[in-house]
Amino acid sequence: MLKTPLYDIHLALGAKIAPFGGWFMPIQYQGILAEHAHTRRAVSVFDICHMGEFLLEADPVLSGLERVITQNITSMLSGSCRYGFMLNAQAGILDDLVVYRINENKWMLVVNAATALNDYEHLKINLSGQYLLQNVSDKTGKLDVQGPQSLDVLKDIFGVRIEGLGYYRFSDFVFEGEHCIVSRTGYTGELGFEIYISSEHVAKLWEVLLKDGRVRPAGLGSRDTLRLEMGYPLYGQDLDINHTPLSAGFGRFIDFSKEFIGKDVLFKEQKSGPEEHLVCFKADCRRAPRHGFAIFDKDRRVGTVTSGSFSPSLSVGIGMGYVDYSYDIGANLVVKDGLAEIPVKIVKKPFLTKTSL
């Protein structure tokens, strides 16, 4: 089990620590509900150092990078980010990732912690010709600063230039003489930024952020409830090798006009329609659907919950899961586990529409 450079700081803050994706991570400090509310209302900082980062120098077409990622990356502007997937030949999702185009032939790929090593191998196998791929995860610290006041806080640290960053754009900044990358991206549904800085300097940045009275630390517990309220998927739960991006409802992150690994299978699936699809549902009570619970239409099993929680913003249970393709928005179903039966209705995502994003 690995520890981020901030592990001792989390312990000193009284965090509850638990394993996640091979790492000991802070789940909560004050409490999940308080951290969730503070992120929606003000601004929180999350230690996301566990995530994987690769630096790649490569021509997108000649190296085969374009074939590895479902999104078109050749059309990206330098200084922009794009969300997409890496698939296997059966179109199963190996990982979801964010591609940063640093310049014409230089890229940063941000991948999930638990999948980073496999992703790295997948890239090595599928890239060819002249390229330089480095797994810089160990050297790279990452802090997410999220919430309606995040821009005000970061302006004080990085200067007013940060105001010019559009959504899914990034730029280089300097913090105490140290180079960092800041993107206007996140996983909470609020206005927010993700900061990449060397792992030696990440503790200093964390300290400076927490000295700002507006900022509080938030753990992976609230990160999960925040992302779920937005209908954002979590790899390993809502996305995995047994599902395709089409069945997960992310067709807009696939460029069918180019060649990529898994395209043939996806193309067929697009024509025939997926057998099941990922939907969001809302309970009629505070009881939470949970990962692995069965989804029923009367007596017939029609799906499985992949993520579920109490929604702090809506005060009811919410969740995501795969159901037969015939069930769509408005359908009334029942989530069951043992004695618990939770009536749910399939709803449009996101659960929360009025945020600072």
Add this chain to the structure above:
Amino acid sequence: MSIPKNLLYTKDHEWVRIEGKVAYVGITDHAQHSLGDITFVELPKIGEEIKQASYCSTVESVKAASEVFAPLSGKVLSINTELSAHPELINQSPYEKGYFFTMEFSNEAEKANLMAADGYEIYIEGISK
């Protein structure tokens, strides 16, 4: 961690306060603290017969659902209706406003299966090591 002297405790972190033939039941400060923010509770029905150490309630936090076991056998007399809209009372006041239900207990001898405050204190020190 608060462990009032006038209560009896189970190994599953329920407490019981005995007032004559009536017992108040809830979960301990240690339990609410380890669960974190409580978001939902399912209580037994009034009049339901419950059995010592058997399932009687469910308590859910943001992260997980846990079962609550009856500290004594008997009949449920009343439930704390405040908890359906305000389960956070269990976090805020586990021994008073956050009690789960009251019951009429049927077997005095079952009290011997419960721990007094000092015994429970030693017990939770042991499991948190």
